[in-house]
Amino acid sequence: MPISVFDLFKVGVGPSSSHTVGPMQAACNFVAELEARELVEHTRRLEVELYGSLSATGIGHGTDHAVIMGLMGERPDHIDPDVIVPRIEALKSSGTLQLASRHAVAFDWQRDMRLLEESLPQHPNAMRLLAYGDEGELYRNTYYSVGGGFVIDEAQSAEGVLDTDHTEIPYDFQTGDELLRMCRDSGLRISELMLENEKAWRSEAEIREGLLTIWTAMQACIEKGMEAEGVLPGGLNVKRRARNLHQRMLASKDDHSLIASTMSAMDWVNLYALAVNEENAAGGRMVTAPTNGAAGIIPAVLQYYMQFRQGANERDVVDFLLAAAAVGILCKKNASISGAEVGCQGEVGSACAMAAAGLTELMGGSVDQVENAAEIGLEHNLGLTCDPVGGLVQVPCIERNAIASVKAINAAQMALRGDGEHFISLDKVIRTMRDTGADMQEKYKETSKGGLAVSAIEC
Numbered sequence: 001m002p003i004s005v006f007d008l009f010k011v012g013v014g015p016s017s018s019h020t021v022g023p024m025q026a027a028c029n030f031v032a033e034l035e036a037r038e039l040v041e042h043t044r045r046l047e048v049e050l051y052g053s054l055s056a057t058g059i060g061h062g063t064d065h066a067v068i069m070g071l072m073g074e075r076p077d078h079i080d081p082d083v084i085v086p087r088i089e090a091l092k093s094s095g096t097l098q099l100a101s102r103h104a105v106a107f108d109w110q111r112d113m114r115l116l117e118e119s120l121p122q123h124p125n126a127m128r129l130l131a132y133g134d135e136g137e138l139y140r141n142t143y144y145s146v147g148g149g150f151v152i153d154e155a156q157s158a159e160g161v162l163d164t165d166h167t168e169i170p171y172d173f174q175t176g177d178e179l180l181r182m183c184r185d186s187g188l189r190i191s192e193l194m195l196e197n198e199k200a201w202r203s204e205a206e207i208r209e210g211l212l213t214i215w216t217a218m219q220a221c222i223e224k225g226m227e228a229e230g231v232l233p234g235g236l237n238v239k240r241r242a243r244n245l246h247q248r249m250l251a252s253k254d255d256h257s258l259i260a261s262t263m264s265a266m267d268w269v270n271l272y273a274l275a276v277n278e279e280n281a282a283g284g285r286m287v288t289a290p291t292n293g294a295a296g297i298i299p300a301v302l303q304y305y306m307q308f309r310q311g312a313n314e315r316d317v318v319d320f321l322l323a324a325a326a327v328g329i330l331c332k333k334n335a336s337i338s339g340a341e342v343g344c345q346g347e348v349g350s351a352c353a354m355a356a357a358g359l360t361e362l363m364g365g366s367v368d369q370v371e372n373a374a375e376i377g378l379e380h381n382l383g384l385t386c387d388p389v390g391g392l393v394q395v396p397c398i399e400r401n402a403i404a405s406v407k408a409i410n411a412a413q414m415a416l417r418g419d420g421e422h423f424i425s426l427d428k429v430i431r432t433m434r435d436t437g438a439d440m441q442e443k444y445k446e447t448s449k450g451g452l453a454v455s456a457i458e459c
Helices: 017-036 052-056 063-071 081-094 154-159 176-186 190-198 204-227 242-251 258-281 297-308 314-334 348-362 367-379 397-416 426-439 452-458
Strands: 010-013 045-051 096-099 103-106 113-116 125-133 136-147 150-153 285-288
Touching: 010 017, 017 052, 017 063, 017 125, 017 136, 017 150, 045 052, 045 063, 045 103, 052 125, 063 081, 063 096, 063 125, 081 096, 136 154, 150 154, 176 190, 176 314, 176 367, 176 426, 190 204, 190 314, 190 348, 204 242, 204 258, 204 285, 204 297, 204 314, 242 258, 258 285, 258 297, 258 397, 297 314, 297 348, 297 397, 314 348, 314 367, 314 426, 348 367, 348 397, 367 397, 367 426
Parallel strands: 045 113
Antiparallel strands: 010 285, 045 125, 096 103, 125 136, 136 150
């Protein structure tokens, strides 16, 4: 299964790629199937069933709202986040849903939005959509949101197919070892090899333009997060901190000591990560990188480089994202980037490894040093549980992105100070992440039944 950089980096809305972006896309796919079968005008009622993790944390992650928006014909990469709440309120008041934005059908929220504790065996993030006509059921399908906004349906799951894209790419690496060997044999850097693969889908000009568009969306999210004030929605009364931190940093004076300069650099990285993830928690527009729960790490590290590296330019942005995506592809193919499958190590850990790889690439690291940086970044997130308090992507998720951003920079620094040789390979760490995720009790995955999600409430 070939994976494009644009599969990993997608513009969407918060607060979760697997619980918000994926379900909205699944509902869009359901509507498209109704359209293809000419069933839209024959539909009289709709029913939504959320299972497993989508049920357990669905309300806090806005899964219910996301599905409704998808049924209305909205797509995660185009929707205006500000329209979601008023349209949901209008639906609840009227009991009518505008299917595909044009056909009114009955929808009783209490009856037709069903949150079920049952988990389907194929994946923890499962949902079933049903359309009814005058004489009964017209069509149903089950969808699985497998992380990072990726969605498969019942037929794809039964066939073991995660994607229908069969594009042939010149460097179809499956492991880190294969990636390193292909780079050595071809003489290409990791970002260059990824660029050659991307050309199987689109021209180089389109690739560069697309990645710069992704970067623009990341920057916009940082800027909006640094400007916004107030309390995040959801009931935990978590205050936004990015704006105040930014104002204090602008007003502070550096005493030019080594530790002051170092702490200042960390402050900027923390700021960027906090800004993105506060915006994510508020349901704003963002980029999955590779998920929403870990969306602040890659923008924070790249913005840090772009702001403080003399001579940084747009070519660096493209190279960073391409090199980072190579590591994300390895994590997705050989383990998971879904918190519901392997815990937060699959989200924050993968993003930390990706950011470390991207930064090492820009700093002139060899292919071995890039792989080493990614390995360090992921290794030191192993066992990280996904335990959002109240099912909200706020505590500990926002700070966790800031910590992992600094960790990614340190991983790059350590790799660049070495020669690329190290004891444990990236492949072994990715396999360990997969196995650790399988070993975790269900309560330590994305279900709010263990870890901080429980202890914070008990206290």
